[in-house]
Amino acid sequence: MKEKKVVIDVEGLTKCFGAFKAVDNISFEVFQGEIFGFLGANGAGKTTAMRMLCGLSLPTSGKARVAGFDIYKQSEQVKRNIGYMSQKFSLYEDLTVMENIRLFGGIYGLSHKQIKEKSSELIETLDLIEVSKKLVAALPLGWKQKLAFSIAILHKPQIVFLDEPTGGVDPITRRQFWKLIYKATSESITVFVTTHYMDEAEYCDRISMMVDGRIKALDSPQNLKMHFSASSMDDVFLRLARKAQRQAE
Amino acid sequence: MIENDKTPWDINCRCVSKRYGSVQALSSVSFSVRKGELFGLIGPDGAGKTTLFRILSTLMLADEGSAEVNGLHVVKDYVEIRKRIGYMPGRFSLYQDLSVEENLNFFAALFATTVEENYDLIRDIYVQIEPFRKRRAGKLSGGMKQKLALCCALIHRPVVLLLDEPTTGVDVVSRREFWDMLKRLKEQNISILVSTPYMDEARLCDRIALMQSGRILSVETPQHIIEKYSDKLYALRTADMARLICDVQQMDCVESCFAFGEYLHLTFSDDDQAACLVLLDYLKKKGHQDVVCHPIVPSIEDCFIKLMR
Known part of the structure; x- marks a missing residue:
């Protein structure tokens, strides 16, 4: 089998807030072009772990390399080689569609020429021609999320982190969103995603399940179901997360 | 005024419409919730669910149409309605820098009652957050916040509960627990209107309205909606x-x-x-x-x- 390129390499990563271990000695690898589902109950430590991997927060101990860079010493290079999209905030609502693309293109260091090419390509593929001069606030949520994702990968990052990208999105748009994810992976972009929709967990190549700050299981959806003799990912999640001790953050 | 106890309905919406500028948030929405019913509004963001809750909780006026809650008119009788409903807005609306127990006491005091007087109603839910009663609400996890918010919405013994997306962003385990709580509240004869973007939660309701872009697509029992699906x-x-x-x-x-x-x-x-x-x-x-x-x-x-x- 072809040697798979590791784009996220985590070893013994830990983050404490005072006496509280939010992330407790986690280790895993994510491979290039893979869709990696990062699941866990509320308060399990997902957001804390993700913030460390994005170079936004320093670990208490442990090692991690993201896109080939050390998250302690090279956090700026990490940020330049990843994309990030959250459900709560990803675009400026009071800028137009075009202005958002130009702003983020500039932040990611693209040239004027590149921004021009990218924006017309993006507006066409997302079918946003008629609304390109409208404020983002006026777009339906599903469109915003598709646009936010496309902007998060504007600079062709090695990895894109998606924090609950489809929460509240209608069922048809939710599926169109996953098509965009598949398209990105076909261009070798690695996708690191959290979701509360268990059907979406099935679309991931591999899933990790965090419980009380630790990774309790990590495998393909099919193997996880087999291992826990569960009929769905919903069942797998319930079995693992019901054992959680931690109730509040 | 309608006699409260003679109507079988606790919520009655007739042709309610609401527009924000150029956006038609609700287009002639009609539905009714029976007394003691667990009724779900199912639909994605932008369906109009929150607007509907604001109108029913007397926080916003409809442009057209009329609505009654527990037999009372949402405009004429708004003061009385506010005493009879428990409203849990979609965004966490408790005081983040008050502790769990301070929040609860505060909401009880607003309705001129005490936690002790109504403790039996919230006991099942409250025991789960009691270990954290000294903790500030802002420091609770998502699932815990929702449980506290539900306790606060129940503390004055409302007749009708209005719950706007109580399970959004909450993990699968906490979601299940939350729905179990709703089932037990229903047994106490509280009418519940609850919205959710998670379609799998629809089957836990007695009846549901499927909503999209300000319109109701269908109002049925979950079973009937499935039976009506005409394709193979x-x-x-x-x-x-x-x-x-x-x-x-x-x-x-x-x-x-x-x-x-x-x-x-x-x-x-x-x-x-x-x-x-x-x-x-x-x-x-x-x-x-x-x-x-x-x-x-x-x-x-x-x-x-x-x-x-």
Whole structure:
């Protein structure tokens, strides 16, 4: 089998807030072009772990390399080689569609020429021609999320982190969103995603399940179901997360 | 004024419309919730669910139409309605820098009652957050916040509960627990109107309204909505799902095709048995392996997608 390129390499990563271990000695690898589902109950430590991997927060101990860079010493290079999209905030609502693309293109260091090419390509593929001069606030949520994702990968990052990208999105748009994810992976972009929709967990190549700050299981959806003799990912999640001790953050 | 106890309904909406500038948030929405019913508003963001809650909780005026809650008119009788409803808004609305127990006491005091007086109603839920009663509300996890918010909405013994997306962003385990709590509240004869974007929660309601872009697509029991699904639905999977969806969409005989977890759900344009054979033959030629295809009973999400199209 072809040697798979590791784009996220985590070893013994830990983050404490005072006496509280939010992330407790986690280790895993994510491979290039893979869709990696990062699941866990509320308060399990997902957001804390993700913030460390994005170079936004320093670990208490442990090692991690993201896109080939050390998250302690090279956090700026990490940020330049990843994309990030959250459900709560990803675009400026009071800028137009075009202005958002130009702003983020500039932040990611693209040239004027590149921004021009990218924006017309993006507006066409997302079918946003008629609304390109409208404020983002006026777009339906599903469109915003598709646009936010496309902007998060504007600079062709090695990895894109998606924090609950489809929460509240209608069922048809939710599926169109996953098509965009598949398209990105076909261009070798690695996708690191959290979701509360268990059907979406099935679309991931591999899933990790965090419980009380630790990774309790990590495998393909099919193997996880087999291992826990569960009929769905919903069942797998319930079995693992019901054992959680931690109730509040 | 309508006599409160003679109507079988606790919520009555008649042709309610609301517009924000150029956005039609609600278009002539009508539905009723029976006394003691657990009624779900199911739909994505932008469906108009929150606007409807604001109108029913007397926080906003409808442009057109009328609404009654517990037999009282939302405009004329707004003061009385506010005493009788428990409203949990979609965004966490408790005081973040008050502790769990301070929040609860505060809401009890607002309604001129005490936590002790109504403790029996919230006991089941409160015991789960009691270990953290000294903790500030802002420091609780998502699931815990929702439990506290529900306690605060219940503390004055409301007749009608209005819960706007109480489970959004909450993990699967906490969601299940939350719905178990709603079931127990229903047994206390509290009427509950609850909204959710998670279609799988629809089957936990007595009746549901499927909503999209300010309109109600259907009001039924979950069972009836499923029975009314007129097409024959098939589940299909092969070893290579990413390629499968592209191949299936090429086929003329396939009417609709959507990913549902580990399967594709699809319907055929006509004579489904013949079409199914044609499809299987085509997939074989395309080199798909481990093909599994069988008819299935649709889920609420299948029904919603069909109504949207």
